[in-house]
Amino acid sequence: MNILQKEFYNRSPLEVAVDLLGKIVVRKLDGQIITGRITETEAYLASSDEASHSFKGKTPRTQSLFLDAGHAYIHSMHTQNCFDIVTESIDVPSSVLIRALEPLEGIETMKKLRGKEELKDLTSGPGKLCKALSVTRSLDGIDLTKDNSELFIIDDGFVVQSVVKAKRIGISKAKEHEYRFYIKDNIYVSKK
């Protein structure tokens, strides 16, 4: 197994967002393994990005964004959770939001957690994938670079053929930037 290390994440979120496509999220849950390949991401910058949660400074909710590269930032949104990976140095609050996965292992568990049967409904959205992998705020701020973590990202050598760049979804500010990336022609994305 090839777990992505701090050096991978210690770069601009725009680069990390693209490079995370095709990588695999591994969730260890009660001895079970749930995995999914990342098909869609969005970058949130540390400064001059009004859509970023860190734009208005450090608050109890956003403190994980100020951790070092390779930590998790998990926040609640409406009735869901969203999962980000922190990029760049300590006190540089940038991150990459994981927006969609392609289910690989633990599909039965995901179906149970989601209450859905359709494969493409399991993890095709930021809130959906958190539910399918049982990612909750108790994992907020954990280190994603260790294999004894309950959550980490691996590289299995998969090569993404073609990446599509688009505008971010679901935000009301700074909508003009094309900071969203997804694997072309993949059906497990939240929206074309």
Place this chain on the structure above:
DNA sequence: AGGAAGATCTACT
């Protein structure tokens, strides 16, 4: 203490 906004999802028309 109250209210509004938010990186969403689901169901229904």
Place this chain on the structure above:
DNA sequence: GTAGATCTTCCTA
């Protein structure tokens, strides 16, 4: 395509 559900966090008084 649009509306409604629903909950946590933060700002203001």
